[in-house]
Amino acid sequence: MNLNLLEINIKNLYAGDKLILKNFKLNISDNKNITIIGKTGVGKSTLLKTLNLLNLKYEGYILYKNKNILQYRPEELRSKIIMVIQETPLYGDTVLDDITNIFKFKINHNKKFNMDKLKQLLKIFLLPETILNANPLNLSGGEKQRISLIKALLIEPEVLLLDEPSSALDKNTEKIISEYLLNIPIPKFIISHSKIFTEKAEILIELLENQTYNLIKK
Numbered sequence: 001m002n003l004n005l006l007e008i009n010i011k012n013l014y015a016g017d018k019l020i021l022k023n024f025k026l027n028i029s030d031n032k033n034i035t036i037i038g039k040t041g042v043g044k045s046t047l048l049k050t051l052n053l054l055n056l057k058y059e060g061y062i063l064y065k066n067k068n069i070l071q072y073r074p075e076e077l078r079s080k081i082i083m084v085i086q087e088t089p090l091y092g093d094t095v096l097d098d099i100t101n102i103f104k105f106k107i108n109h110n111k112k113f114n115m116d117k118l119k120q121l122l123k124i125f126l127l128p129e130t131i132l133n134a135n136p137l138n139l140s141g142g143e144k145q146r147i148s149l150i151k152a153l154l155i156e157p158e159v160l161l162l163d164e165p166s167s168a169l170d171k172n173t174e175k176i177i178s179e180y181l182l183n184i185p186i187p188k189f190i191i192s193h194s195k196i197f198t199e200k201a202e203i204l205i206e207l208l209e210n211q212t213y214n215l216i217k218k
Contacts, residue, residue, distance in 0.1 A: 090136035
């Protein structure tokens with residue numbers, strides 16, 4: 001039996017009615033860091049959204065654990081293949097409310113909130129514990145980005161989809177957090193032109209404007 005965790009075979013990928021990518025194939029069987037680059041509008045975010053059923057406009061197939069992703073309930077798949085978008089909205093009166101609320105969702109009913117792990121991640125992500133009492137609306141862009149990443153990690157994903165995960169961070173913070181993310185032992189698809197992610201990618205994919213792509217490094 002094929003032991004690929006993810007098998008992607010997309011004949012045509014669309015953003016709305018626009019064809020943006022053709023004949024994209026990739027098999028992932030272990031904890032690879034996959035970085036995706038390309039100009040604005042070539043389909044980087046659309047490709048990631050397709051991997052956890054946030055975009056259904058494609059022809060071909062995607063297998064997760066040898067099962068077509070269309071056979072999963074969307075909420076089930078999204079609790080395993082978790083996407084962190086560039087600007088994730090935060091809700092609740094406090095940051096802690098926002099974080100704990102994700103464990104009330106039906107998709108995460110079998111996962112338990114771990115305060116010790118949260119405190120550990122806050123330290124790694126260079127955030128003080130006092131931020132848990134802050135109003136999410138008062139956070140800076142970099143703080144919101146880090147909280148969104150922490151939330152995803154608390155759910156313990158099997159695959160991470162990251163859209164520009166360090167875009168709002170200063171260089172020192174970006175280096176520390178990027179290296180931590182790269183060393184998490186799960187497959188990660190990362191949209192980023194940051195030197196850290198492109199140089200340390202095991203697979204580097206460039207999406208082109210003519211609906212094709214280059215596999216630059218594997």
